[in-house]
Amino acid sequence: MTTGEVATPVVTTADPRQRRVARRLLKSPLAMAGFVVLSVAIVGAVFAPLIAPYGPSDANFGDAFIPPGAEGYLLGTDSLGRDMFSRILYGTRASLIVGVLSVLLALAVGVPFGLLAGYFSPIDSVVSRLTDLVLAFPFLILAVGLAAIRGASLTNAAIAIGIVQVPAMVRVTRSETLRLKGRDYVASAISDGAGDAWVLLRHILPNAISAVIVQATIAIPGAILGEAVLSFLGLGIQPPSPSLGTMLTEAQQYAAQAPWTAVLPGVAIMLLALAFNLFGDGLRDALDPKGGRR
Amino acid sequence: MAAYLLRRAGQSLLTLVLATIVVFAGVRALPGDPALALAGEERDAATLAAIRAKYGLDDSVIEQYWAYVTNTFQGDLGRSIRTGIPVRDMIVGALPVTLELSLLALVIASILGLLTGMLAAVRRGGPSEWLANGIALLGLSIPHFWLGLMAILWLSVGLGLFPASGHVPLLSDPVANLHHMVMPAVILGTGLAAVIMRQTRSSMLEALGEDYVRTARAKGLRERQVVGVHALRNSLIVVVTIVGLQLGNLISGAVVTEQIFGLPGFGKLTIDSVFQRDYPVIQAVVLITATAYIVINFAIDLLYSVIDPRIRVAGGAD
Amino acid sequence: MLSVRDLTVSFTGEEGVVCAVDRVSFDVRAGEVLSVVGESGCGKSVTAMALTRLLPPYARVTGSAVLDGVDLAAASPRTLRHVRGKDVAYVFQEPMSSLNPVFTLGRQVTEAVLAHEQVSRSTAEQRAVELLDLVGIPGARDRLRVYPHQLSGGMRQRVMIAMAVACNPRVLVADEPTTALDVTVQAGILDVLRDLRTRLGTAVVLITHDLGVVADVADRVVVMYAGRIVERGEVRELFRRPRHPYTKGLLGAVPNAEARERSGRLLEIPGLVPVLSEQPDACTFADRCPRASARCTEHEPPLENVAGHEVACWHPHTDDENATAGRPAERSSDA
Numbered sequence: 001m002t003t004g005e006v007a008t009p010v011v012t013t014a015d016p017r018q019r020r021v022a023r024r025l026l027k028s029p030l031a032m033a034g035f036v037v038l039s040v041a042i043v044g045a046v047f048a049p050l051i052a053p054y055g056p057s058d059a060n061f062g063d064a065f066i067p068p069g070a071e072g073y074l075l076g077t078d079s080l081g082r083d084m085f086s087r088i089l090y091g092t093r094a095s096l097i098v099g100v101l102s103v104l105l106a107l108a109v110g111v112p113f114g115l116l117a118g119y120f121s122p123i124d125s126v127v128s129r130l131t132d133l134v135l136a137f138p139f140l141i142l143a144v145g146l147a148a149i150r151g152a153s154l155t156n157a158a159i160a161i162g163i164v165q166v167p168a169m170v171r172v173t174r175s176e177t178l179r180l181k182g183r184d185y186v187a188s189a190i191s192d193g194a195g196d197a198w199v200l201l202r203h204i205l206p207n208a209i210s211a212v213i214v215q216a217t218i219a220i221p222g223a224i225l226g227e228a229v230l231s232f233l234g235l236g237i238q239p240p241s242p243s244l245g246t247m248l249t250e251a252q253q254y255a256a257q258a259p260w261t262a263v264l265p266g267v268a269i270m271l272l273a274l275a276f277n278l279f280g281d282g283l284r285d286a287l288d289p290k291g292g293r294r
Numbered sequence: 295m296a297a298y299l300l301r302r303a304g305q306s307l308l309t310l311v312l313a314t315i316v317v318f319a320g321v322r323a324l325p326g327d328p329a330l331a332l333a334g335e336e337r338d339a340a341t342l343a344a345i346r347a348k349y350g351l352d353d354s355v356i357e358q359y360w361a362y363v364t365n366t367f368q369g370d371l372g373r374s375i376r377t378g379i380p381v382r383d384m385i386v387g388a389l390p391v392t393l394e395l396s397l398l399a400l401v402i403a404s405i406l407g408l409l410t411g412m413l414a415a416v417r418r419g420g421p422s423e424w425l426a427n428g429i430a431l432l433g434l435s436i437p438h439f440w441l442g443l444m445a446i447l448w449l450s451v452g453l454g455l456f457p458a459s460g461h462v463p464l465l466s467d468p469v470a471n472l473h474h475m476v477m478p479a480v481i482l483g484t485g486l487a488a489v490i491m492r493q494t495r496s497s498m499l500e501a502l503g504e505d506y507v508r509t510a511r512a513k514g515l516r517e518r519q520v521v522g523v524h525a526l527r528n529s530l531i532v533v534v535t536i537v538g539l540q541l542g543n544l545i546s547g548a549v550v551t552e553q554i555f556g557l558p559g560f561g562k563l564t565i566d567s568v569f570q571r572d573y574p575v576i577q578a579v580v581l582i583t584a585t586a587y588i589v590i591n592f593a594i595d596l597l598y599s600v601i602d603p604r605i606r607v608a609g610g611a612d
Numbered sequence: 613m614l615s616v617r618d619l620t621v622s623f624t625g626e627e628g629v630v631c632a633v634d635r636v637s638f639d640v641r642a643g644e645v646l647s648v649v650g651e652s653g654c655g656k657s658v659t660a661m662a663l664t665r666l667l668p669p670y671a672r673v674t675g676s677a678v679l680d681g682v683d684l685a686a687a688s689p690r691t692l693r694h695v696r697g698k699d700v701a702y703v704f705q706e707p708m709s710s711l712n713p714v715f716t717l718g719r720q721v722t723e724a725v726l727a728h729e730q731v732s733r734s735t736a737e738q739r740a741v742e743l744l745d746l747v748g749i750p751g752a753r754d755r756l757r758v759y760p761h762q763l764s765g766g767m768r769q770r771v772m773i774a775m776a777v778a779c780n781p782r783v784l785v786a787d788e789p790t791t792a793l794d795v796t797v798q799a800g801i802l803d804v805l806r807d808l809r810t811r812l813g814t815a816v817v818l819i820t821h822d823l824g825v826v827a828d829v830a831d832r833v834v835v836m837y838a839g840r841i842v843e844r845g846e847v848r849e850l851f852r853r854p855r856h857p858y859t860k861g862l863l864g865a866v867p868n869a870e871a872r873e874r875s876g877r878l879l880e881i882p883g884l885v886p887v888l889s890e891q892p893d894a895c896t897f898a899d900r901c902p903r904a905s906a907r908c909t910e911h912e913p914p915l916e917n918v919a920g921h922e923v924a925c926w927h928p929h930t931d932d933e934n935a936t937a938g939r940p941a942e943r944s945s946d947a
Contacts, residue, residue, distance in 0.1 A: 132309045133316065136584040138542035140549045140561075144568050148576050149323050164542075221435060228437050229550055233565060248440060255447050262447060266440035274435035281431075505709040512666055512704075513775060514697030514727045517689075527714050603714055603759040 024286035031282020037275035045093035052086035056242040065258045078247070078261045079254050088268050091244035094237055095272060098158045098227040099220045105162030106169045107216060113166075114173025115200050115208075119181060124174070131167040139164045139226060140233075147235045157236035161226040165219045172215040176208035210287050217280035221273035228269050244269050299596070306592045313584040318362050321577050322355075333375065366581065372574035374567075381578045384563060391461060391559035394471075396548050398479035400537075403486035408526075408533070410487075411494025415502060416521055426491065433488025438547060442481045442554040449477060459556030478555040482547045486540055493536045497529040504528070531602050538594040541587055613815060614640040614663075614700075614783050618675035619685065620891075621655070621662045632658040634839040634891050635675065637915075640783055645809060645816040647830035647847070649823065649862070655839040656819045657705075660785045664696045679782065698728040701776035705788035707768035711760040717744070717771055718756030724778035743774040747804050766797035773804055780812055787819045802829050823862060827851060835859050838886055838896035845921020855918050855928035857901045895926065903927040 025031050044051060053074075060081035068076040068084070075084035117127035137145070143160035150156050177200075180186055186203050194202075230236030231245025239246050244265040251261035329345045330337060346352055353361070365372075371381035414426035450458035456477045462470040501507060502525050510524040511517075549561030556562075560579070567575035621633040633655040640646050648656045661667050663677050664684055677684040679699055684692065696702075704710045712720060721740040725731065731739070737756065744752035747770040760768055769789060776784055786805060790798035806829055809816050818830060826833055826847065833850050835843040835858065843856040854860045886896060895901070898908040907926050915924040919931065 129305070129308060129312065132305070132588075133312045135539075135542060136309055136313050136587045137316075137580065138545040138583060138587065140546035141564070141580050141583045144549075144564055144576065145317075145320055145580050148568050148571070148573070149320060225435075225437050229439055229546075232439055233550065233553060235568065248443065252443060255443060256451050259447060262440075262443055266437060266444065269437045269440065270432075270435050273437070274431065277431055277435050505704060505706050506712040508666060509702075509704065509710045509772070509775075510712070512664070512696055512702040513724045513778075514693050514695070515723065516693065519723075524712050524715075528712070531714075601714065603716075604761050 021283075021286045025282055028282040028285070030278045031286070034275040034278030034280075034282065037271055038279060041092055041272055041275065042096065044089055045096050048086075048089040048093050052083070052089045054083040054086045056082070056087050056090035057240045058082060058086075065254070065261075067258075068260050068264075075264055076258070076260050078250065079258070084261065084264055087242045087247060088244065088265060090242040091247055091265060092268060092272065094154065094231075094241070094243045095224045095227055095269065098154060098161065098236075099223040099276075101158045102162035102223045102226075103165060103216050103219050105159065106165035106219060107212070109162075110166045110169025111173050111205075111212060114170040115177050115204065117170065118174040118177025119196065119200055119204070127170060127174075131170050134163060134167050140229070143226075143230050143235050152230075152235045152238060154237045154241075157227055157230045160230070161223045164226070165223065168219065169212070169215060172211050173208055176211045177204050180204045180207050214280065214284045214287060217276065217283055221276040221280070224269065224273050224276070299599075302592060302595050306588050310585060310588050313588065314363055314366070314581065315359070317577055317581045317584070318359050320580070321573060324573070371578040374572050374575055376570050376572050381574050384575065385560065385578060385582065388558060388560045388563045390464070391557050392548055392552065392561060394464060395475060395479055395482060395551065395557065395559060396544055398475055399482035399486065399544065399548075402479055402483035403490055404537070406483065406487040407490025408494050411491040412498055412521065412526065414491070414495040415498035418499070423495075426495070430488040430491045430495075433484050433491075436484070438481055438485050439550045439554055441484065442478070442551060445477055445481060446554070461557050461559075474555075474557075478551045478557060481554075482544070482551045485547060486537075486544060489536060489540055490533060493533050494529060497532040498525055501525040501528045527601070531598065534594060534597060534601065538591050541590055545583055545587070613642045613680065615678045616640075616659075616663070616676070617678075619659060619662055619677060620674045621658050621667065622672045623668075624670055624672070629890075631891055632839055633662060636836070636839075636841055637675075638834050638841065638844065640815045640817055642782070642815055643809060643813045644831045645805075645818055645829050646832050646834065647818045647820060647826045648834045648836060649820060649826055650836035651821060654836045656836050657787050659836070660702070660787050660817065660819050663783075663785065664692055664700050666696070666702070694728070697724060697776075697781070698779045699781055700783045700785060701779070701781035703769070703772045703776050703784065703786040703789045705791050707765050707772055707792060710772055711768055713760055716757050716759055717763075721756075721771065721775050721778065724775040728779045739778070740774075743778055744771070746777070746808075747771070747774045748800070749774070764797075765793050766800060769793060769797075769801055770804060773801070773808070777808055777812065777814065781814060783815045783817060784808070785817045785819070788821070789818070790825060791820070791822070798825070805829060823851075835862070840896060841915060841924065842897065843921070843923045843925075844915070849920050853920060853929075853931060853934050855921070855923035856897075856925045857903050857927070857929065858897050859923075860929055895924075 025035075060077070063077050063081040064079055066077040066081075068074065070076065075088065077083055078087070113127050113130075117124045139160070142163060143157065146156050146160045181204070186199060189199050189203055227236055227243070228245040228248070231243040232249050234246075234249065237243035237246060239250070247265040248262060251258070251265065255262040329342050329351055333341050333345055351358065369382055371385070373380050374384060377384075410426045410429070414423040417423050446458045449455045457474050461474055464471045498521075502521070504525075506528075507520060507525055510520045515524075548559070549564055551557070552559045552561035553565055560582075563575065564579045566572075567579060616639070617637045618635045619633055619637070620631070620635055622629050622631045636655075636659055638646070648659065650656050658667065658671075662671070662673050662685075665671075665673060667673070673685055675685055679695070682691065682695070684695060684700075687695065711717075718737060718740055721743055722733065722736045725736040725739050725743075726733070729736070740756060741752045744755055749755055749767060749770050755763075760771070763771070769792075773786075773789075784805075789805070790801050793801065802825065805816055805818070808814055816829075818825070820826060830847050833844065833847050834841055835850075835856065837858050843850065843854070843859045850859070851863065854863055886899065893912045894910060895904070895908040895913050898904040901908065905927065911926075913924045913926045915922050918928050
């Protein structure tokens with residue numbers, strides 16, 4: 001028997017399963033609402049330069065503090081007369097970039113470590129000490145340390161957020177690996193003399209991937225909120241680059257005078273995070289073999 | 295039991311040692327001469343020499359590390375390069391504010407999260423579950439610092455119910471202290487409450503399906519006892535784990551909350567020290583936070599054995 | 613004393629309605645052991661739970677279960693709470709999971725006392741010691757502070773019984789109380805049940821699939837199949853002269869203790885218990901029955917007295933057939 005044949009059940013079950021997952025997702029109104037909001041946000045972010053009526057940093061002092069709905073300014077203007085709508089578009093773009101980048105970083109580090117920890121038990125204890133170590137540095141403290149050493153920037157914010165997400169990614173991958181290691185087809189592949197790397201990449205990773213994707217989807221809203229916090233504190237994206245977090249920092253001063261400058265960026269962050277959370281919850285339920293009961 | 299705790303203590307200690315190495319290495323990773331960084335503005339030769347001598351910057355890295363560890367554990371965290379005040383004094387002054395804020399937030403979050411989580415599990419499928427789930431999802435998605443800004447805008451500036459910022463020490467005027475603390479604590483607690491609610495709901499649903507819950511009903515216990523005693527006690531084990539894992543988020547949240555509400559706590563110290571490049575303070579703040587996290591999680595392990603007799607009596611349960 | 617009439621339980625799930633118990637009627641007399649027998653899924657456990665409505669909220673219960681003039685099937689939740697544990701108590705199959713792992717035995721037994729009696733905690737604790745003593749747990753006083761995981765399965769089941777009899781219930785429902793236990797431990801538990809019946813005069817409803825246990829302790833038997841009662845009568849009479857082909861099959865399927873223990877089920881009758889979504893006007897056993905005729909699939913046989921005890925069958929076994937086939941005890945020695 002070749003290892004290729006051993007893998008067949010995996011391949012044949014994947015297809016109807018994917019279709020079932022898609023069907024369940026489509027049937028969940030909340031997940032679909034999340035999906036729609038996300039699609040709009042992503043399209044808006046990607047095509048921001050085409051959609052935005054103004055440049056994100058175009059100051060027009062004569063038009064400062066125009067309330068939303070006024071002619072020419074859909075969502076009003078801020079203290080420097082910059083168009084809120086344009087700034088929110090670009091800010092969303094930055095949020096999505098940091099959210100996705102940091103989670104990709106967490107995936108790149110967390111998944112290999114999780115696979116190794118779940119597969120080789122001697123590595124397990126080393127990896128769990130390392131994840132304990134990472135967990136001991138709370139997100140902001142880590143970001144503070146990183147900002148102190150390397151300076152505050154979008155990249156460093158993404159790195160700090162990514163590092164914080166690593167332990168959860170390791171945990172999910174590790175437990176999936178442990179679970180799959182006990183499966184018959186993996187055991188038979190091993191007994192057929194398949195190499196460790198082959199078993200990990202060909203048999204375990206493809207089957208662990210759905211749990212990892214769910215974890216990644218759930219991690220993104222956390223990353224987006226993290227970016228907003230760091231930028232708000234001045235540890236992330238630096239002004240005048242538009243970010244929803246820095247918009248709030250600037251709005252703090254004039255919040256009583258122009259409440260929309262403080263309300264709108266927050267609503268944008270919340271909608272983004274909420275959309276990811278709704279979609280992630282729906283995806284998790286759809287992938288759950290016991291799904292539909294929840 | 296003893297063996298299990300001993301092993302956990304060993305693991306915690308190892309993590310702590312690793313943490314000191316990371317912090318030590320972090321300061322050495324600063325661009326340029328660490329003596330310059332540690333000296334701050336006073337860059338005359340004498341000060342630099344004193345710093346070099348104190349931290350043994352001309353010694354080997356291992357000797358430097360050892361000096362750093364021994365100094366730290368003797369409570370000598372250095373002096374602020376901005377103010378010259380011993381870092382230890384700065385931290386001792388700031389810590390009570392943060393502890394009070396975090397504890398208040400933890401209490402608020404636990405009460406809110408446990409109650410709504412239980413309600414959602416018991417009233418499964420009803421409007422209460424729907425509402426509780428919706429609020430929890432919002433709680434996970436709202437940026438809390440923004441919620442804080444909105445609260446200031448509405449409750450302080452608009453309605454004048456609470457002071458927008460500032461702090462009164464607990465011992466000098468408890469009422470005024472609480473008046474200042476309530477709003478930040480609630481804001482800090484909301485995120486944790488959402489997490490606790492979701493966890494309570496799911497572990498409660500699981501517990502309610504267990505055989506021992508059926509036994510409790512068959513005994514003729516009131517539904518309140520069945521849910522609030524038999525099911526809840528078992529759910530708490532999982533909830534406590536989650537609270538332990540959320541501790542890092544609580545600390546991060548406290549930093550931001552203090553910044554928004556102008557509370558002179560540990561978090562404000564942290565942020566200020568970064569912008570002033572006050573390296574001794576940053577170093578101390580990072581190490582103390584990590585230590586607190588490790589120690590508290592070890593304490594939570596001890597707490598398990600109080601909640602779950604299977605760990606307490608059987609020993610080495612895993 | 614306890615009179616069950618036309619008790620029907622249906623569950624509404626994702627796959628539609630499942631009728632688990634179909635118009636079941638029986639009486640339980642004071643001080644007797646009534647055994648309800650059948651394969652897994654025949655509705656015997658659901659019947660037991662339905663008595664005090666320990667079923668999930670999506671279960672629909674109709675009919676009546678009258679205990680001392682009170683219809684439990686129509687009673688308010690408040691009344692039911694007072695009945696559970698006080699008048700009708702339960703011992704469940706899984707001693708491993710039926711006790712709460714995070715509370716001491718003392719607390720769990722005391723709780724059963726305090727649920728229905730206005731006594732002080734120390735009195736209740738004293739009572740707990742007596743109860744543990746009663747069910748044969750050595751060193752009862754010291755065991756109060758012990759947690760369930762520190763006990764063996766047999767000991768836990770004794771604790772379950774102690775909790776069940778804490779308030780001297782009129783009826784003790786024991787749902788497969790020995791199934792999860794070793795054979796040697798089983799005998800001890802059955803002794804405890806028998807002893808309690810004699811000492812306290814408690815009526816016992818013993819639910820089991822184990823005919824050896826039935827022969828050992830029961831006075832009367834109700835045989836259930838696919839949610840319906842197919843045969844009922846005195847133990848000796850029914851075992852000597854089984855009328856229903858299903859009962860006959862069950863008795864024939866008890867070759868020896870070893871095989872029974874190995875399979876844990878009555879696998880000797882070909883086929884499976886059907887899951888019913890309705891109440892068909894037919895004999896539900898017809899598919900598996902060697903004697904089935906067209907009539908069996910067209911009309912439901914009524915439960916009628918046929919020479920000695922009641923049976924629901926169009927083609928019951930006669931005394932002559934039973935005589936030639938030999939008594940079950942003899943058959944089992946053949947096998």
